[in-house]
Amino acid sequence: MNPKxxxxxxxxxxKFQFSDSVPKHWCGGNASLTHVLNAWTILFPxxxxxxxxxxxxxxPRLKEGQVKRNAIxxxxxxxxxxxxxRKFWRNLKEQGYKFEGFMNFVVWFAFDLLERIFSERMNMxxxxxxxxxxxxxxxxxxRSGLLKPAHPEMRRLFEWHAxxxxxxxxxxxxxxxxxxxxxxxxxxxxxxxxGIFFTFTLVAVLIFLWQDGILFRFKxxxxxxxxxxxxxxxxxxxxxAAFRYFRFSFHPDQEDNLHLAEEIFxxxxxQYREAI
Numbered sequence: 001m002n003p004k005x006x007x008x009x010x011x012x013x014x015k016f017q018f019s020d021s022v023p024k025h026w027c028g029g030n031a032s033l034t035h036v037l038n039a040w041t042i043l044f045p046x047x048x049x050x051x052x053x054x055x056x057x058x059x060p061r062l063k064e065g066q067v068k069r070n071a072i073x074x075x076x077x078x079x080x081x082x083x084x085x086r087k088f089w090r091n092l093k094e095q096g097y098k099f100e101g102f103m104n105f106v107v108w109f110a111f112d113l114l115e116r117i118f119s120e121r122m123n124m125x126x127x128x129x130x131x132x133x134x135x136x137x138x139x140x141x142x143r144s145g146l147l148k149p150a151h152p153e154m155r156r157l158f159e160w161h162a163x164x165x166x167x168x169x170x171x172x173x174x175x176x177x178x179x180x181x182x183x184x185x186x187x188x189x190x191x192x193x194x195g196i197f198f199t200f201t202l203v204a205v206l207i208f209l210w211q212d213g214i215l216f217r218f219k220x221x222x223x224x225x226x227x228x229x230x231x232x233x234x235x236x237x238x239x240x241a242a243f244r245y246f247r248f249s250f251h252p253d254q255e256d257n258l259h260l261a262e263e264i265f266x267x268x269x270x271q272y273r274e275a276i
Contacts, residue, residue, distance in 0.1 A: 055175055
């Protein structure tokens, strides 16, 4: 009897712990970059739950095969991401940050309102679009070395998450392709994803910087400008990635970055063995 084929990737359970030694500006003292990552830390848990809800609705309807197996593994990985990022909320709250009101609005607007208004297929298209953005920032973070100056615990968290985003970058897209071949649903979902991704990230970053009392300082503005436009070039790279998604023949596997994920998994496995 042939063994049952498995998914292309496993569901890992790393169990991170975040000590009180993690400083406020834990990414090399750069407040702007730290708070971009903090913004995703508070947005990811609810976002991942949305991804899971959306994909799980389609799992029973998918044909038996690699797309279905990868969709199931995708759900497992996203559940781990949600739980591990939420652990750091305790540190943020102890550092004096208040973001519950913002998150209550996000949940109401994005999930209580928009998710219910959109059809199942449009929600699936939005998830595929959001996954394209998460794989983009994962690629950028690992390729550019942005995370190298980060506090070790936070660097491990974001490198693990980034690696898994690259690993399962095609899972939601492949489910969408099996659900519908409509190009217009795909690009409309991407437009929805773009609005959600950029708006909520920006607002969260501004909230954190405002609470630090440094939003209008020249140093902060310089950090943000370099991050977005000159050094890391996050904004033009993100826009370029969005336009690649609009190609009729686009598929996430066309992005050559799986080796970045494999390097992280190899490093973290080596660190784990040394710690035993």
